[in-house]
Amino acid sequence: MKYKYPDDSLALHTDAYELSMMQTYWKQGIGNRRAVFEAFFRKMPFQNGYAVFAGLDHIIEYVKNLHFTDSDIEYLKSTNQFDDDFIEYLRQFKFSGSIRSFQEGDLVFNHEPIFQVEAPMMEAQLIETAILNILNFQIMIATKASRIKSIVGQQPVMEFGSRRAQELDAAIWGTRAAYIGGFDATSNVRAGKLFGIPISGTHAHALVQAYRNDYDAFKAYAETHRDCVFLVDTFDTLKSGVPNAIKVAKEFGNKINFQGVRIDSGDMAYLSKKVRQMLDDAGFKDAKIYASNGLDEKTIQNLQMQGAKIDVWGIGTKLITAYDQPTLGAVYKLVAFEDKNGKMVDTIKLSNNVAKMSTPGKKQVWRINDRKDGKSEGDYITLDDENPCEESSLNMFNPNFPLQQKDVDDFNARPMLKDIWKDGQFVYDEPTLDESRQRRARHLDSLWDEYKRDLNPEVYPVDLSQKCYDNKLNMIHRIHEYVKTLDN
Numbered sequence: 124m125k126y127k128y129p130d131d132s133l134a135l136h137t138d139a140y141e142l143s144m145m146q147t148y149w150k151q152g153i154g155n156r157r158a159v160f161e162a163f164f165r166k167m168p169f170q171n172g173y174a175v176f177a178g179l180d181h182i183i184e185y186v187k188n189l190h191f192t193d194s195d196i197e198y199l200k201s202t203n204q205f206d207d208d209f210i211e212y213l214r215q216f217k218f219s220g221s222i223r224s225f226q227e228g229d230l231v232f233n234h235e236p237i238f239q240v241e242a243p244m245m246e247a248q249l250i251e252t253a254i255l256n257i258l259n260f261q262i263m264i265a266t267k268a269s270r271i272k273s274i275v276g277q278q279p280v281m282e283f284g285s286r287r288a289q290e291l292d293a294a295i296w297g298t299r300a301a302y303i304g305g306f307d308a309t310s311n312v313r314a315g316k317l318f319g320i321p322i323s324g325t326h327a328h329a330l331v332q333a334y335r336n337d338y339d340a341f342k343a344y345a346e347t348h349r350d351c352v353f354l355v356d357t358f359d360t361l362k363s364g365v366p367n368a369i370k371v372a373k374e375f376g377n378k379i380n381f382q383g384v385r386i387d388s389g390d391m392a393y394l395s396k397k398v399r400q401m402l403d404d405a406g407f408k409d410a411k412i413y414a415s416n417g418l419d420e421k422t423i424q425n426l427q428m429q430g431a432k433i434d435v436w437g438i439g440t441k442l443i444t445a446y447d448q449p450t451l452g453a454v455y456k457l458v459a460f461e462d463k464n465g466k467m468v469d470t471i472k473l474s475n476n477v478a479k480m481s482t483p484g485k486k487q488v489w490r491i492n493d494r495k496d497g498k499s500e501g502d503y504i505t506l507d508d509e510n511p512c513e514e515s516s517l518n519m520f521n522p523n524f525p526l527q528q529k530d531v532d533d534f535n536a537r538p539m540l541k542d543i544w545k546d547g548q549f550v551y552d553e554p555t556l557d558e559s560r561q562r563r564a565r566h567l568d569s570l571w572d573e574y575k576r577d578l579n580p581e582v583y584p585v586d587l588s589q590k591c592y593d594n595k596l597n598m599i600h601r602i603h604e605y606v607k608t609l610d611n
């Protein structure tokens with residue numbers, strides 16, 4: 124396969140309609156007016172009580188490198204869909220706006236802005252597709268990983284999904300998201316090199332098949348490696364795999380570090396208990412039992428319930444493909460746009476479905492924590508000019524059920540949308556990947572258990588300030604009045 128052009132850039136990683144709209148804005152002279160777009164999702168992934176934010180690092184790389192190459196320009200010309208003067212404008216395109224975002228490892232919730240772009244309309248429009256592409260995938264994988272890690276607890280959990288992922292990028296960025304979500308290592312060596320994620324692995328059935336029997340295969344592996352985990356289920360786990368693993372471990376003694384065995388099929392509760400007994404009886408009490416094969420948080424929980432003696436978990440398909448939910452469904456909506464007099468005017472998208480109505484205005488999300496126990500009370504969405512830190516008491520109410528409300532007195536309020544770019548300047552002090560991973564663990568600690576259970580969690584409060592709520596209602600009302608005039 125050959126590309127049609129010698130180079131590739133991500134500037135064209137956008138939907139054609141973004142470029143079509145840009146051309147309209149540009150030709151109509153409104154392309155440089157400021158616009159504010161916000162990304163949010165409507166439903167919690169996997170019906171989980173929280174989601175884990177990930178993807179910012181990839182977005183930063185994308186925006187930093189965003190420009191149209193000569194071949195991008197040449198290609199756009201060849202489509203005959205865009206005017207030459209507009210294409211010439213694209214040649215000097217550079218992102219000049221501002222971006223605010225949650226940070227990787229932060230917990231995020233539905234209906235709150237998780238990512239905000241304030242930029243000339245044309246610029247903000249171009250980047251929608253890539254931003255959603257990245258966030259929709261990485262948040263889902265980080266959240267799935269976090270669900271799995273929460274069930275597994277302190278035991279190590281390894282990401283094994285590259286061979287099953289939706290192509291190369293999904294494997295790489297998926298494993299990075301999984302690491303933020305709490306996974307401990309990956310089998311993908313490139314992800315180890317690129318991101319510094321610890322790499323880890325055992326061996327495949329091919330090795331045993333190549334030597335035609337367990338003993339010769341394990342012996343060959345032991346002769347060529349110090350750390351050894353033997354895969355014991357190629358022929359017969361209990362009759363051949365484990366006895367031969369023990370035999371080789373005994374023969375090599377201190378010459379190898381016999382870490383344990385991996386089981387990849389069969390009844391893993393039954394087998395792991397038997398295998399544990401065999402390893403213990405042989406004096407290998409510290410040897411670990413690794414398990415893989417179609418695992419996720421549900422199978423793991425079930426195996427735990429059955430008393431399975433598994434110490435290390437390898438997870439592929441069901442993590443990296445976000446098996447039970449194909450996308451997060453995050454959207455990117457225009458919430459304010461500069462008018463011809465240079466004034467920012469809020470905008471709204473109405474819908475017959477109340478849940479689908481956007482919340483107008485440039486906003487900030489504040490995480491409200493109880494000052495006494497540090498626990499999160501909920502998220503409080505304000506218009507950008509409000510500051511709940513100046514209030515002594517907050518009335519938090521559910522915008523869909525305004526009667527559901529509570530007053531919070533002794534609280535800390537932290538703004539969650541952090542500056543990443545300001546007027547074209549990159550201003551973010553990027554955390555390391557390990558810091559982002561720790562952030563998720565720290566934030567989970569401040570969440571009540573009721574929001575963290577994997578089945579039917581309580582709904583975490585995501586509330587609007589009175590001003591934000593009134594602004595939304597007023598806009599809805601005004602538009603309804605306007606539509607009524609059209610009926611006549």
Ligand SMILES: Nc1ncnc2c1ncn2[C@@H]1O[C@H](COP(=O)(O)OP(=O)(O)OP(=O)(O)O)[C@@H](O)[C@H]1O
Nearest residue numbers: 387388389390391392393416417418422425426429
């Ligand atoms: N004790 C158990 N309780 C619940 N689920 C289990 C148990 N043991 C294994 N599983 C899960 O059952 C599913 C099917 O296991 P099974 O061994 O039949 O897989 P398989 O892929 O058909 O095996 P093989 O690789 O031998 O073809 C896997 O997702 C596995 O994780």
Ligand SMILES: O=P(O)(O)OC[C@H]1O[C@H](OP(=O)(O)OP(=O)(O)O)[C@H](O)[C@@H]1O
Nearest residue numbers: 283327328387415416417418438439440
């Ligand atoms: O089941 P998953 O969660 O996706 O985990 C990854 C799977 O990939 C490997 O199997 P594969 O059959 O690809 O190779 P093998 O020859 O090593 O068994 C491994 O043995 C796991 O079963």
Ligand SMILES: O=C(O)c1cccnc1
Nearest residue numbers: 283310323324325326437
């Ligand atoms: O190292 C392993 O055991 C491994 C790696 C990828 C997929 N399955 C297993």
